[in-house]
Amino acid sequence: MIMSLAQAQHFVSAPDWTWYILFYFFLAGLSGGSYVIATLFRLRGDRADEPVSRLGYYVAFVALLPCPLLLTLDLGKPLRFWHMMWNTTPGDAGLSFKYWSPMSVGVWALIIFGAFATVAFLEALVRDGKLRLPVVRLLEGALGTVVAVIGAVLGLFIAGYTGVLLAVSNQPVWSDTWALGGLFLASSLSGSAALLLLLLRYRQAALVSADKLIVSERLYSLLELVLIVLFALTLLQAGTFGIAFGFPWLLLWLVAFAGLAPGIYGLATSWLTVKGEEPAAPAHASSVATEVRTPVMTSVLLPALVLLGVLALRAAVIFSIH
Amino acid sequence: MAAITPGRAYGFFTDTSVCIGCKACEVACKEWNELPGHEPAFGDGYDNTGSLDAQNWRRVQFIDNVPDETMSAGQGKAWLMMSDVCKHCKEASCMEVCPTGAIIRTEFDSVFIQPDVCNGCRNCIAACPYDVITQDEDKGVAQKCTLCYDRLQGDMEPACAKACPTESIQFGPVDELREAARQRVTDLHDQGVTEARLYGEDSDIYGGLNAFFLLMDEPEAYRLPNKENAKLPRRNNLGGYLGTLGTAVLGVLGGLIALRRRREPVAASQAEPEAGE
Ligand code: SF4
């Protein structure tokens, strides 16, 4: 598109997608992101990373559960949720699928991803010895790898398409940028890494993977920062920057930036290494204190801040045009 | 007028140069379609309808251009009035995004929301560039002008066109209306009314609007996007998905880097300086 300094014209009214949709975007992002991270750990991590991988698959399933409910409750006619899949037009009834409408694509992606998340959830239960389900054996070899990879691709889609859905409209801000899908995906990934960090305390065996999660979170935060900048630049070009970043939305953006701070700070100070990863080293007096303090700080407060930022970012994007 | 025949494209030519702002169209529309009223919207001008929405399928816009200090009469430019309505776009943004297939093109080439198919997802509201649709609070579905679908089936013209006392709203086959509109704009130009222009009568705007207008000012003045800005929602599919794809690749790469780093704690410390990019 040719650069134009004229402000993009928008005379639309807002669709009143509010709280249900905000939390749907949030949870779907965490579900997709957790599946992706779990798959990365399972396929590219070492043996010791298996517990965190299973944790990721649990999260992917549980975070996805409320999603269909949220979407249904948001409808003006909740009992007609199935019209998304089945076109009931008299004389023209049939499956409803429009590849050019992200909402239509998303519904199907959600259903298929739901199946993958469920399979991964059951598989994790079996591997953890919580469930006996012999068929899961099938997933031990190459088939399991294929399933995990397809599921991860769907997870990436679920985490990102919501941004494209907003963009495929004529709304100010939303339709003025190509960066929203990527932005939501990047923030889903950083949020998922943070959520898994937060949950590590409930799964001792997974603690060994904490450093890798911390480093992933840093890189995802950097990616998210880049996308926020691209998002802002596209809005500046369209002349709608002030709508998305003006008061009071600026406050939400500040929260979103605060959520990036731990990752960016970690990257700036220690790049890809994690401080305090040699607890075995003889400790001098101060580092004992640090060791006691660090866990709560790095394993609870900072991940919670990241998650809050992920939510705030979506809230700023959704609410600023309403 | 000749019988209204299915298979032919029908629409409105709304000539704003003769609109007197009487709102007969709004009233006739509400009566015929049994649309409830709502709280009046009080703004600056004489418009208390506020906007097109689920209950208001015609809305007379009053555009106040009265200068603060008047030296001469308004010459018809001090107040612009325009009876706004769904444009029944040939390439309709609302129809494009609707995931349920509720929005169809009828045998009269109008854009119609089937109330029994719509599930109230409101995607069409996000898409329509003309602020035409909203959701009916009670029925839970999206509503807008139907081009009086039921009246057309009964060989009657839409209620608004029937009621309009100045023929600002003309109903008929789109090809005939276009011809009449071009003639009208030529006549006005000949009379020295050079600001008269047509909006949506050719394919420049959404492939052509079946309900198009003669305007007395820039389209933007009437809250109509100009040619450069009249774009379909799907224009953002490609860029949006490509942006997501690029992010996905970088994200997976970042994840792999985070995992690999731990395998050789010292060796690769300088290896990936461009990590997140
Ligand atoms: S004006 Fe809006 S509601 Fe009417 S057909 Fe065009 S996009 Fe659809």
Ligand code: SF4
């Ligand atoms: S609200 Fe109804 S008509 Fe509008 S996009 Fe959704 S299903 Fe289609």
